[in-house]
Amino acid sequence: MTDRTLRTAQDLDALDFAKHTGLVPVVAQDAADGRVLMVAWATREALEKSLTTRKMHFWSRSRGILWQKGETSGHVLKVVSLHADCDADAVLARVAPTGPACHTGEETCFGEGAEPTDGTYDPPDATLAALDVTMAIRQERRPEGSYTVRLLDDENLRLKKLGEETVEFVTALAKNNGERIAEEAADVLFHVLAALRGAGVPLSEVMAALEARRR
Numbered sequence: 684m685t686d687r688t689l690r691t692a693q694d695l696d697a698l699d700f701a702k703h704t705g706l707v708p709v710v711a712q713d714a715a716d717g718r719v720l721m722v723a724w725a726t727r728e729a730l731e732k733s734l735t736t737r738k739m740h741f742w743s744r745s746r747g748i749l750w751q752k753g754e755t756s757g758h759v760l761k762v763v764s765l766h767a768d769c770d771a772d773a774v775l776a777r778v779a780p781t782g783p784a785c786h787t788g789e790e791t792c793f794g795e796g797a798e799p800t801d802g803t804y805d806p807p808d809a810t811l812a813a814l815d816v817t818m819a820i821r822q823e824r825r826p827e828g829s830y831t832v833r834l835l836d837d838e839n840l841r842l843k844k845l846g847e848e849t850v851e852f853v854t855a856l857a858k859n860n861g862e863r864i865a866e867e868a869a870d871v872l873f874h875v876l877a878a879l880r881g882a883g884v885p886l887s888e889v890m891a892a893l894e895a896r897r898r
Contacts (some may be wrong), residue, residue: 686894689765689774690887692731699772700727706742707774711752711784713791714763714777715813720784721792723752725774730765737762737819739776758782761820763812764887779816815876815886822880834877841881845874 689695698707703724711720723741725733729749732740739752739760753759760778767774785792821831834841852867879886 685769686891687767687769687771688887689730689734689767692734695727695730697771698727698730698767698774699770702772706744707772709739709741709774709776711739711760711776711778713813714779714816715810718791719793720760720778720780720790730774733762733765733776737816739778752784753781756782758784760784761816763816777812779813779820781820811872811876812886812890814873815880818876818880831877834874835881838881841874841878845871845878848874 689698700707705726706724707730708722709725709730710722712718713720724744725740726742726749729740729742732738732749732751736751739762741750741752742748743750751759759781760776761781763777763779765774765776780790783790818831818835821829822835825832834844848867848870852864852871855863855867876886879889
């Protein structure tokens with residue numbers, strides 16, 4: 684499968700902005716659960732700002748201005764990843780919402796019927812990406828008493844905890860303790876994400892390496 688991820692401003696060269704007079708439609712999807720949150724239009728500048736600030740920006744056709752989602756309400760859409768479609772004339776924005784996406788106050792502009800109802804849609808890569816964004820938010824806002832902030836501020840603590848959690852995971856596997864294996868695995872993944880962020884290695888590089896192995 685072709686990788687159409689838009690990671691840098693240079694990647695935007697591949698998009699067909701001319702088709703819609705300098706604009707492309709953007710579908711915003713919750714990276715954690717797959718909900719389609721909203722659809723809007725974006726210029727190249729809006730997408731560049733989305734990539735650099737990691738907050739979604741769009742173009743208002745009615746007002747003729749660039750705008751950041753949540754700039755007034757505070758309900759920003761944190762960018763997890765951007766992807767071009769096969770014709771390069773539309774963009775999927777996988778995001779981590781910090782509040783309702785719709786101006787009406789609802790979680791999604793498409794209403795209750797658009798919500799997942801059976802709990803079966805839970806792609807692991809989306810969950811990891813959303814957790815990585817949450818860590819970035821913690822790192823930026825530095826809430827008091829945050830364990831994540833402590834990890835990111837202290838390399839020795841990060842490495843120590845990663846080692847401890849790995850041992851506990853292996854122990855659970857060795858004992859075939861089904862009740863603990865998933866929990867210990869989750870602890871390892873959490874601390875791996877913290878270690879990656881602390882080392883300045885983006886999660887996208889790890890996912891790209893895994894995708895190469897899958898192929």
